[in-house]
Amino acid sequence: MSHSLNEIEAMSKRAARGAGLAWGLAEEAAKGTRWLSAFSFPGVELLAGLLTLNDRLPAVDFSPATLEGCWKAPAGRMSSLIAGAAMSDCAMRMAAGQEIEMENLCFPLLAVPFAGGAALRLGQPVSVSWQGAQFATDGQRLCAQGDRKALLSDRARRVICAAPAEMQGPVAPVQRAEVSVQAWAQLAEFARRTYAPATESSRLLGAGADLDDNE
Amino acid sequence: MSDVQDTRELPALRDPSIVMRLSRLGCFHQSRLSFMRILTRRMKRENWRFDRPVIDIDAAGIGHAVYSAHGPDHSYSLVAFAHDLPAEQRSDRVIAEAWDCTFTLFDGIPTAEDITRLAQNVPLQEAGRVTGAELSVSRANRSVRLWEHMVSSLAAGQQPDADQIEAVGYLMRTTAVYGSGKLGAADREMIAERAEFTAPFQVEMLSVYLTRAFVRDLVQHMANARADGAGKTAAQLGPALARSLGIGNSTGLGMAPFLLNHPVLFSNWVSAREQALQRVRSLAVARPAEIACFQDLFARNRLSVVNWRSEHGAQREKLTALTGDVALIAKRLADRGLAQPYPWDGLYRWSTKVLSVEGQEWLVSLMLEPYGDLVDDLAGELSADNTATFRIAGAMTVARLREVLQQIYGWALDTDWKLPANTARAWYVSEEKLEPRLGQRFEEPIEQYEQPLAPGRDASQLFAALAHWPGETPIAEFLLRHPEHRHSVRRAQIANRAPYAEIRDNTISDTVLPIDMLRCKLAFFGAMHFDPRSDRWVRICMYGNAPYPEELSARDGDFWVYPEQQEG
Numbered sequence: 001m002s003h004s005l006n007e008i009e010a011m012s013k014r015a016a017r018g019a020g021l022a023w024g025l026a027e028e029a030a031k032g033t034r035w036l037s038a039f040s041f042p043g044v045e046l047l048a049g050l051l052t053l054n055d056r057l058p059a060v061d062f063s064p065a066t067l068e069g070c071w072k073a074p075a076g077r078m079s080s081l082i083a084g085a086a087m088s089d090c091a092m093r094m095a096a097g098q099e100i101e102m103e104n105l106c107f108p109l110l111a112v113p114f115a116g117g118a119a120l121r122l123g124q125p126v127s128v129s130w131q132g133a134q135f136a137t138d139g140q141r142l143c144a145q146g147d148r149k150a151l152l153s154d155r156a157r158r159v160i161c162a163a164p165a166e167m168q169g170p171v172a173p174v175q176r177a178e179v180s181v182q183a184w185a186q187l188a189e190f191a192r193r194t195y196a197p198a199t200e201s202s203r204l205l206g207a208g209a210d211l212d213d214n215e
Numbered sequence: 216m217s218d219v220q221d222t223r224e225l226p227a228l229r230d231p232s233i234v235m236r237l238s239r240l241g242c243f244h245q246s247r248l249s250f251m252r253i254l255t256r257r258m259k260r261e262n263w264r265f266d267r268p269v270i271d272i273d274a275a276g277i278g279h280a281v282y283s284a285h286g287p288d289h290s291y292s293l294v295a296f297a298h299d300l301p302a303e304q305r306s307d308r309v310i311a312e313a314w315d316c317t318f319t320l321f322d323g324i325p326t327a328e329d330i331t332r333l334a335q336n337v338p339l340q341e342a343g344r345v346t347g348a349e350l351s352v353s354r355a356n357r358s359v360r361l362w363e364h365m366v367s368s369l370a371a372g373q374q375p376d377a378d379q380i381e382a383v384g385y386l387m388r389t390t391a392v393y394g395s396g397k398l399g400a401a402d403r404e405m406i407a408e409r410a411e412f413t414a415p416f417q418v419e420m421l422s423v424y425l426t427r428a429f430v431r432d433l434v435q436h437m438a439n440a441r442a443d444g445a446g447k448t449a450a451q452l453g454p455a456l457a458r459s460l461g462i463g464n465s466t467g468l469g470m471a472p473f474l475l476n477h478p479v480l481f482s483n484w485v486s487a488r489e490q491a492l493q494r495v496r497s498l499a500v501a502r503p504a505e506i507a508c509f510q511d512l513f514a515r516n517r518l519s520v521v522n523w524r525s526e527h528g529a530q531r532e533k534l535t536a537l538t539g540d541v542a543l544i545a546k547r548l549a550d551r552g553l554a555q556p557y558p559w560d561g562l563y564r565w566s567t568k569v570l571s572v573e574g575q576e577w578l579v580s581l582m583l584e585p586y587g588d589l590v591d592d593l594a595g596e597l598s599a600d601n602t603a604t605f606r607i608a609g610a611m612t613v614a615r616l617r618e619v620l621q622q623i624y625g626w627a628l629d630t631d632w633k634l635p636a637n638t639a640r641a642w643y644v645s646e647e648k649l650e651p652r653l654g655q656r657f658e659e660p661i662e663q664y665e666q667p668l669a670p671g672r673d674a675s676q677l678f679a680a681l682a683h684w685p686g687e688t689p690i691a692e693f694l695l696r697h698p699e700h701r702h703s704v705r706r707a708q709i710a711n712r713a714p715y716a717e718i719r720d721n722t723i724s725d726t727v728l729p730i731d732m733l734r735c736k737l738a739f740f741g742a743m744h745f746d747p748r749s750d751r752w753v754r755i756c757m758y759g760n761a762p763y764p765e766e767l768s769a770r771d772g773d774f775w776v777y778p779e780q781q782e783g
Contacts, residue, residue, distance in 0.1 A: 027705075067695060091609070117606035196664035
């Protein structure tokens, strides 16, 4: 079904929060999912996959244990949302010529939007690569090289982020996205957890605006 | 201007700690930079053409119509569906399932196939889907009392009663106007590059503008049909009475978090108005034509205050104060005029000592009126591209972040958040309504569903969490351990660059008035005569007294917001 990017962002934010991510990470997950969708990548499907994998598990288990050396998570597999956010936070290191290396990254494509953010901050393109996949982005456009299976991989053993990168055959974003019904339903189910069940007391306490304007 | 000797310092922009208090934001008024006026000025300046290619509505009021607006580069069409809604189904709640009329703003001129597709979806609103060819989706309900009065009067060959029209102000009120990708419509990014849509909410404002013309025509159509049935001829609604009608709007809690959720955009709105004020205050001399313009609009706006009614206690108090303020301004203008050096700065400084906040902000907006050439370009700065500000600058040190927090959230760091009264409310989204609500934190099981809409409290928690971290540590290291603070770190960094991004008040206290946030947003839309119907929703009227599409070329496209003075 064709969705607007705003719909994708709104749903992704609620879903990521519903799966247990902190609000700040949920916001970034949503922007990233939107960004990937705008380049015709299945951002919603990837997000649904990652949220299902790490559903309500402690974020610290899938976070880089330290930002020194090659980044590894205590649980052995690392969240591309958490590691991606940390990579964007450390953008200045890449400007200084330092590569950021990550190990065992789940759904690595979800980390690529953070490279877009880093590129905007640095004012120069950033590359992200793993076996069979090579991305470069300046934040506005995205170049992807590799076969689709590798690009959409659910695990990358080793991921390298670096700047500056060379933009080869950059692709401009499109403004609509096709989303699989199943992945959308998965996100909706996560999102539902963020809604408070209505109670009789909340109705009595008048939580809503109670618009009744039949004049 | 250089011949005036004055050594005073040029006025600075007003401090965010003064401007961004809820009590002041809740006193904002429409101005030259309001979104409705930006639209009508542009349409007049560019000689937009309007037509009504389709009107297919039966005697029972069921059918559809198309109203098109043609700008220099693009055409847009309001596709309106009129229904026959039983009274018991008429509800303004977001969860309503039927409305008197439903609408979409179509990008271009719709084909018959488009209309067929839209007819299957637009009347369903949230339960339907639209496409990237649609720019907005909206719905409206009748004011039952005024609608019947107008139809029966016109059908009987008489003009409706002006007092009854004035008492309600509108024939239909919108209960939601969705843009920016909602329900599958086009994302703002798809159209933001078009000149007519660079300012915020222009799609929504255009949709409501065309809706008003449709509603006027529909009531005439219904009166004609009723008269036909009785073998009579209906009266044609007089143009002045028609013009006094606006489109009502009921705005509830769903809109309140908008200003918190769009900090960069909100900062741009406030900043544009503050820069405009600064530019006007910096003028050494007011020219006679400018003084005359101000005096004229002062008198007209004074009439508008007289016509502003509300039953809400807080608004009544504000209105009483405003009425007194307007008299004080009139006296000062009579006593001192505006011929002295830096007249606007003098007037503004005087107002801060003498007038209520409602009166101060009323005056601020009015002072901008003579200076379109000086301030209207600021309309180009109202929109926001969040892309660059969204990413956290992880190299910022803990020490620097502490400074930023102290500067922006000083009030919050001084607040005792352990006091139940200071966290008495919580914003959440209910499963039943799927819209933001404001609950009682200590009386309802809602805290685990709380939305991040209490930036002061959250910044205070962030500040406490930073207390034992070395000052030179990059914030990236802190956030690796504390992802729960990413949201607040981002807000602080945004507010550090966008000075008016953050409301400097407690949004979860037992005394918070959501109507302050609603009014502020509606004032930027260009609404007047805010009428809070509780602490949680506001009724307004849009485009009252505005020229209709066919009148725009011959009438004032800008100052229509101010009632014309009666002759004699």
